[in-house]
Amino acid sequence: MTVDKPSFHSSASVSDTAKPLKEQKSWVPIALIGIAIAYLALVQYIPAINVFVQAFSKGFSPFLSNLTQPAFLHAAWLTLLLALIALPVNTVFGLCAAWAIARHKFPGRAIVLSIIDLPFSISPVVAGLMIVLLYGRNGWFGPWLQAHDIKIVFAFPGMVLATAFVSMPFVAREVIPVLEEFGKDQEEAARTLGAKDWQIFLRVTLPSIRWGLLYGLILTNARAMGEFGAISVVSGNIADKTQSLPLFVEDAYKQYETEAAFSAAVILALLAVVTLVLKEILERKTSIKDVE
């Protein structure tokens, strides 16, 4: 690719042979780049910059005082906790699923892959609805849960279920292609040399899939911390109790506390920036450029 070359002019084309043709119409690339950037600016850049400008519009100290409000701190803590639970659970599932799918040839493999992807296609609100229908008061497990005094819907466990649901496929999705590319040879060699299953996993498989796995973890984390729809349905959105950070943002906005909303939004936007930076670093390491 031409990335490492210094680019002085936008009409620099990928192939030298195409140059004479391109030079005749050098306004075409410039116009196309202009349209692309203008579109991105309208849809993404201006709204993204707006988050930071609005949060700091009255200076730094109101921003800080917003971030020390108990409601905000509780929401941030809850968000962290949700990610801390969803992440390991989905990692174990993702690794098992990836192993099972990448290491076995069986009929209906494509169907299993589609099934693992299902949580991406299901609307978050529908995901939340399904949890309510199962664990809510009138749900399947409702009577049993009530008899044992366990609260899932409108409480923390329901939020965990919702978070785990929406962030389920990432690890498996990112690890499967890496595992397939890596192949079985080294694992089989380790086995003939007498290694046990867990030794093979820790010493042979894990090191080779580590970047793909990390990539999956980052995406899982971003989704888990940022999920709104599914959690909104199952949590009841009770301030100081079942309000995660994305819910706090919406709630504050609805109560016309725009500054508090944007202060919290900045924290979530920074999470997004960190995610994108790590993603970029890992993509360079693994050259995975797959779509979600």
Added chain:
Amino acid sequence: MIVSPSVEVERKTPFWKKLGRVPWTWRITIGYLTVMLFIPIIAMFLKASTETPARFWAIATSDIALATYNVTFFTAIFAALLNGVFGTLIAWVLVRYDFPFKRLIDATVDLPFALPTSVAGLTLATVYSDNGWIGSLLAPLGIKVSFTRTGVAVAMIFISLPFIVRTVHPVLQEMEHEIEEAAWCLGSSQWQTFWKVILPPLFPTILTGVALGFSRAVGEYGSTVIISSNTPFQDLIAPVLIFQRLEQYDYSGATVIGIVLLSISLILLLAINFLQAWARRYDSR
């Protein structure tokens, strides 16, 4: 389609002895999928089946429900198609041209994947409101964006753009430049080259991206609920209607509309798989 794997499990495990032979990775995978995915989906269909078909149909096609489908689907199709054009253009620019800050622009295309949807809704609603940065420029022209259906479209455009760019980008990157050059050598104009040489093999890929973006836009809740005024028959979308039904403890109402949305997601998933298979045909050539 959903039921087939559990059928497979049942076939595999008629005896407890056989279960012992299933690798534990499979057991965790199937167990987790069953608890998290299969049982909830089955529970929703069973809940819906407690309604008589006539009542199900009456709820699914009530005036307010039809209005939300109308708003949801047509706005999502509009957003996905617009992104089909501009997303392809962005992918093209990123693959073919070199310009300052290209890496940065490439990386930030994924922003909607990483940014929590409520933050997206908050900032879009502010920027496109009457006194926001962009909204104040549109207001004198009589265009209101935030808290109208146009606002819903803006949120859907935001959320679905990376799907198209990221689907088209790798395919465009692998396309051989030589074919285009051959077309030029044979005397075709740039315009002809684009329409007759570049676009046809790319078309299934663009459609895949549009379908992925559409699927995401239809289900989107976080950003759309904030930027919309959620007025029935104007800018109320189907996911928000489900939420409102639940708030009113109308579980069957929520379930029926949920089933409609879920079925559409499943149909779209099938369509996307089909499109991907179609796109792959061009790979082997």
